[in-house]
Amino acid sequence: MARPTPLSGFPEWLTDGRVVEQYVLDTLRRTFELHGFAGIETRAVEPLDQLLRKGETSKEVYVLRRLQEDADGEPAVDRSEKQLGLHFDLTVPFARYVLENAGRLAFPFKRYQIQKVWRGERPQDGRFREFVQADIDVVGAGELPYHYEVELPLAMAEALGALRDVGVPEVRILVNNRKVAEGFYRGLGLDDVEGVLRQVDKLDKIGPDAVAELLRAEQGATPEQAKGCLELAAISGEDVAVVERVRALAASYDAVTELLETGLGELAALIEAAARRAPGVVVADLKIARGLDYYTGSVYETVLVGHEQLGSICSGGRYDTLASDGKNTYPGVGLSIGVSRLVSRLLSAGLVTATRGVPTAVLVAVTDEAHRDRSDAVAAALRARGVPADVAPTAAKFGKQIKFADRRGIPFVWFPGQAEEDGTVGPDQVKDIRSGDQVDADAASWAPPAEDLFPRVVPAAAE
Amino acid sequence: MARPTPLSGFPEWLTDGRVVEQYVLDTLRRTFELHGFAGIETRAVEPLDQLLRKGETSKEVYVLRRLQEDADGEPAVDRSEKQLGLHFDLTVPFARYVLENAGRLAFPFKRYQIQKVWRGERPQDGRFREFVQADIDVVGAGELPYHYEVELPLAMAEALGALRDVGVPEVRILVNNRKVAEGFYRGLGLDDVEGVLRQVDKLDKIGPDAVAELLRAEQGATPEQAKGCLELAAISGEDVAVVERVRALAASYDAVTELLETGLGELAALIEAAARRAPGVVVADLKIARGLDYYTGSVYETVLVGHEQLGSICSGGRYDTLASDGKNTYPGVGLSIGVSRLVSRLLSAGLVTATRGVPTAVLVAVTDEAHRDRSDAVAAALRARGVPADVAPTAAKFGKQIKFADRRGIPFVWFPGQAEEDGTVGPDQVKDIRSGDQVDADAASWAPPAEDLFPRVVPAAAE
Structure with missing residues (x-):
């Protein structure tokens, strides 16, 4: 065709x-x-x-x-x-x-x-x-x-x-x-x-x-x-x-x-x-x-x-x-x-x-495919609380995953906690890719600012 | 046709x-x-x-x-x-x-x-x-x-x-x-x-x-x-x-x-x-x-x-x-x-x-056509606060206006305050036509219970 x-x-x-x-x-x-x-x-x-x-x-x-x-x-x-x-x-x-x-x-x-x-x-x-x-x-x-x-x-x-x-x-x-x-x-x-x-x-x-x-x-x-x-x-x-x-x-x-x-x-x-x-x-x-x-x-x-x-x-x-x-x-x-x-x-x-063309407010990054289920669980926890979330398509380098979000206007990227050398798992972090701010976060309680939750319609000049 | x-x-x-x-x-x-x-x-x-x-x-x-x-x-x-x-x-x-x-x-x-x-x-x-x-x-x-x-x-x-x-x-x-x-x-x-x-x-x-x-x-x-x-x-x-x-x-x-x-x-x-x-x-x-x-x-x-x-x-x-x-x-x-x-x-x-086929939560009654603007104002005040409201089509007897609401499943009828003999206007009242309860109410603050605000979809057996 x-x-x-x-x-x-x-x-x-x-x-x-x-x-x-x-x-x-x-x-x-x-x-x-x-x-x-x-x-x-x-x-x-x-x-x-x-x-x-x-x-x-x-x-x-x-x-x-x-x-x-x-x-x-x-x-x-x-x-x-x-x-x-x-x-x-x-x-x-x-x-x-x-x-x-x-x-x-x-x-x-x-x-x-x-x-x-x-x-x-x-x-x-x-x-x-x-x-x-x-x-x-x-x-x-x-x-x-x-x-x-x-x-x-x-x-x-x-x-x-x-x-x-x-x-x-x-x-x-x-x-x-x-x-x-x-x-x-x-x-x-x-x-x-x-x-x-x-x-x-x-x-x-x-x-x-x-x-x-x-x-x-x-x-x-x-x-x-x-x-x-x-x-x-x-x-x-x-x-x-x-x-x-x-x-x-x-x-x-x-x-x-x-x-x-x-x-x-x-x-x-x-x-x-x-x-x-x-x-x-x-x-x-x-x-x-x-x-x-x-x-x-x-x-x-x-x-x-x-x-x-x-x-x-x-x-x-x-x-x-x-x-x-x-x-x-x-x-x-x-x-x-x-x-x-x-x-x-x-x-x-x-x-x-x-403000964006996708409903997604948070892209959950995937560290490696073997741990995709951790990212799926984060996304499920966010959705259960009304936060539109998507999971990265592949466990590419984080820079590439951030670019995936950026290209779609998704404001936040979530990084599941990494396993430390002593076997414990570090805290999850969420990054506002517009400001670069990155903070520890818990999927059971964190939410984006209300204005970032869903795409908004705004006067074009305000963009 | x-x-x-x-x-x-x-x-x-x-x-x-x-x-x-x-x-x-x-x-x-x-x-x-x-x-x-x-x-x-x-x-x-x-x-x-x-x-x-x-x-x-x-x-x-x-x-x-x-x-x-x-x-x-x-x-x-x-x-x-x-x-x-x-x-x-x-x-x-x-x-x-x-x-x-x-x-x-x-x-x-x-x-x-x-x-x-x-x-x-x-x-x-x-x-x-x-x-x-x-x-x-x-x-x-x-x-x-x-x-x-x-x-x-x-x-x-x-x-x-x-x-x-x-x-x-x-x-x-x-x-x-x-x-x-x-x-x-x-x-x-x-x-x-x-x-x-x-x-x-x-x-x-x-x-x-x-x-x-x-x-x-x-x-x-x-x-x-x-x-x-x-x-x-x-x-x-x-x-x-x-x-x-x-x-x-x-x-x-x-x-x-x-x-x-x-x-x-x-x-x-x-x-x-x-x-x-x-x-x-x-x-x-x-x-x-x-x-x-x-x-x-x-x-x-x-x-x-x-x-x-x-x-x-x-x-x-x-x-x-x-x-x-x-x-x-x-x-x-x-x-x-x-x-x-x-x-x-x-x-x-x-x-x-x-629960009903119309969005209307409140029907505002009309006392007489000369005072329809009072009823319109009540409806506007309710709508401004997110309460779906309609105004009665005619200044019929109140019993007929209540029947109008009942036929559509509208749960509340609002009565604008009546002019008293001394020239003052009495308080508005709102009636839950299911229970018959009628109370004084102010359109600037009253709201129906959340479950009555919009029609809800429910299991048929619960009706």
């Missing part, structure tokens, strides 16, 4: 990168659990017809085929079962899970889900084709109180904020409310709300003049209406004054509607609670549209401050119909972090690093 | 089952890390030609196709890239990872890997088509000392043993050595070692008489040679006396070879070390053959005591060529746990259970 090369779009890390990724995942999981979200995992596949219900995503699906389908004498498409595809997000599988288990779940049901997803992008497009998402959602049966639209982004802000001290940049959660946009557009006399949102969503890419032109050409807006849409999209701010600015703008266009007022009330509640509970994190940004048409209330996007060109690393919103089985409807609100995109940026921009 | 039904072969758990699975995964990971194994993850896909190098597994592969391959105007098989399939184990991807990153890894390289794998089984066969494996392997560059063949199964025994106190049955690791079998067969005059192993591997299924017949019919063995093979396969035992029995058997057939002696020396070293370091766990069983032809030294299978009919839940062995790029060869030794099979049995046999 010739040396293989990476597959474009399928990121993999060396062990130190994996330490960073695992730390991010563990931190998110811990925060989600502190907030009462229960963990679930769903299978990687869904029936293809379910994956294709949202037409716009159909181009991104990987379809599965059993290699031996034909060899088994079955038709190419196995009639005994629907065609299967890999899930491209965690929302479609969650909606299916809720319906499948509705009778056994307690609602409102809060869950987190951290899994890989796949998108069948063209390899030459350079996009991620496999990546990890971390989602939190709450779903109700029939109804879901508004306050969850405040709670969910704040829980996510806390999860991302818990990564600050290892060097992850500050995050800014940009929020908007579909009812505000829809109420305002309708007040202006624009009834193709989806169409207007779709054009406004292009603002960052093509600029206001081109959007105005599209609104006129494709949505049939008057210059006045297009101007109103752009003025709304230009409003942003951290405090509740934003709501007054929208209200004043709507009044100036005589476009105040009941729906607008409902939306502004919700937006104000979110901004106020966020300003109190997580100052500076949440910003109202009236141009946030979110492409997906199932959002019905709050919508969220999240940028890393200083890395805005990376785009949104965590998005979501409120949907009145996460799932429906015809009889019951399940409204939900949730957000999804693109963990791979985040970790990839942390590593490639050199923001965050791991 | 009608209520969906489960897909055969794709197991999913409710939240309490997931708590059990997560506990198993966390425990394995912790033990692996204490032993110095570094965590890696590989992508879910490999080029199909790599997956098919072992002919015997080809029937089990899921091949991927991008749904829009044709629509893009590309040929059905994209010439710019090899066809991709989902990995069916973690050994093939690990071998590829080692070759791809050989220049950046430090050897011997010890890694653990916990991921889903997929096998394209016929749906009607009822086998798992998606399941989690947890692998540990050590791989050397050019050479790998024998002592790792002792260390790896003992590390795995420790990982599985760490699950004993939550109700996982005792495990028994059955070991053999390919050199013993090969040396003995060659000493008997049987040179088609693979063929003989393949027949002996059928012992449990078809019995000794049928195996003897196959050895005669297919491997051209004399009745005497077949008898020798069956006598070897019948030997098993926990101590090193097993080695003497094999040696005596070989002598009685005049079948002692140098290879046999090497294998017996290795087997003795494994048995002795295991008896010292993990008494009662490792048993020599000379009929263990392992179908895969790349094993060259020790081979391992693992049964749950009392659940032997489940088959091996953890298998592996030594392979002199885990990977090779033509220039360098990478020998390895490793074992793989079938986690889904284990967890599925633990749950279905009612051996293990979770």
